[in-house]
Amino acid sequence: MxxxxxxxxxxxxxxxxxxxxxxxxxxxxxxxxxxxxxxxxxxxxxxxxxxxxxxxxxxxxxxxxxxxxxxxxxxxxxxxxxxxxxxxxxxxxxxxxWSPAHPYRSSLDGTTCGELAHAYRQATGDGWLQPLGLAHALVETAHHALTVAADPTDRASVAQALAGTTLDTIAGTLDWTRGPTPNIALLPxxxxxxxxxxxxxxxxxxxxxxxxxxxxxxxxxxxx
Structure with a gap:
């Protein structure tokens, strides 16, 4: 053992x-x-x-x-x-x-974690779930990559933009440049x-x- x-x-x-x-x-x-x-x-x-x-x-x-x-x-x-x-x-x-108490804000509109959880409960009647924060953060990441890509209609260009992205999101800082392998971002x-x-x-x-x-x-x- x-x-x-x-x-x-x-x-x-x-x-x-x-x-x-x-x-x-x-x-x-x-x-x-x-x-x-x-x-x-x-x-x-x-x-x-x-x-x-x-x-x-x-x-x-x-x-x-x-x-x-x-x-x-x-x-x-x-x-x-x-x-x-x-x-x-x-x-x-x-x-x-992720939780409503995490000290982060959306890069899109400044929404806090607590505000996102409250809005979810108001809209669905259900309590917050952990995937809520990561799902929102992925939308933020996609918006950023499409915004900074040289050609947002070209897949390779968008992939290159994403590979160089470091973004403060509602789930924390997502750094796609550090690894541990390419195109992976870690969260504490x-x-x-x-x-x-x-x-x-x-x-x-x-x-x-x-x-x-x-x-x-x-x-x-x-x-x-």
Whole structure:
């Protein structure tokens, strides 16, 4: 089993087919190794099943992360109330690349992150979602590239303009010139956790080490 620089040991709990019939084998392996953190790419339904069976066996990691839960609350992926209850109790942790509290503005009209989130709620009746900021930033990037390209009707010209773009957007500074490979722009990430709120799942920012300008909106809550 690999050991990472910070001393964490990775334990593979075993593969399964979706949708899963059960996670008893994985729960027992969790018990065997005393794993304190769990991470996966499970669907909301499978993650809820794992959480329920681990809870019933009194074998629960102190924290669960899941890549399929990075952007959308579980209420957007399934209508099953049992799933909602389990995942609300699981307090799944996630990486956060955008939130209404991020200190950025649109390069198009100066709209803040908070104003964009509010406008989205007013227009749809739904709460903000992480992809909202990146989708807006991509529109800003496209507008910039078409504006500065020598010939905005020529694909090669637009691609060349994009490759040389560094732009302050509502998602932060997108620098397409630095890499790590050509035509890739990176964003700093903060730590978040899906917590239960009066209006349903709430993605709270619980760690801002990589981006101190983003205010914390909650405290990390262990499952146990």
């Amino acid at each position: 690999p050991v990472f620089p910070r001393g964490h040991t990775l334990v593979d709990l075993g593969a399964y087919r979706e949708p899963a019939d059960g996670f008893h084998a994985q729960v027992e392996r969790l018990r065997e190794h005393g794993a304190g953190l769990g991470t996966s790419a499970a669907t909301a339904t499978d993650l809820a099943l794992f959480h329920r069976q681990a809870r019933e066996a009194e074998v629960r990691p102190r924290l669960i992360t899941c890549s399929r839960r990075l952007t959308y609350p579980h209420t957007h992926t399934t209508s099953a109330p049992g799933v909602h209850g389990e995942l609300a109790d699981a307090c799944v942790a996630a990486l956060v690349h 990430l903060v730590g978040g956790q899906w917590q239960h709120g009066p209006g349903g799942p709430r993605l709270a920012v619980v760690s801002n080490t990589a981006l101190p300008d983003v205010p914390l909106t909650g405290e990390l809550t262990p499952v146990w």
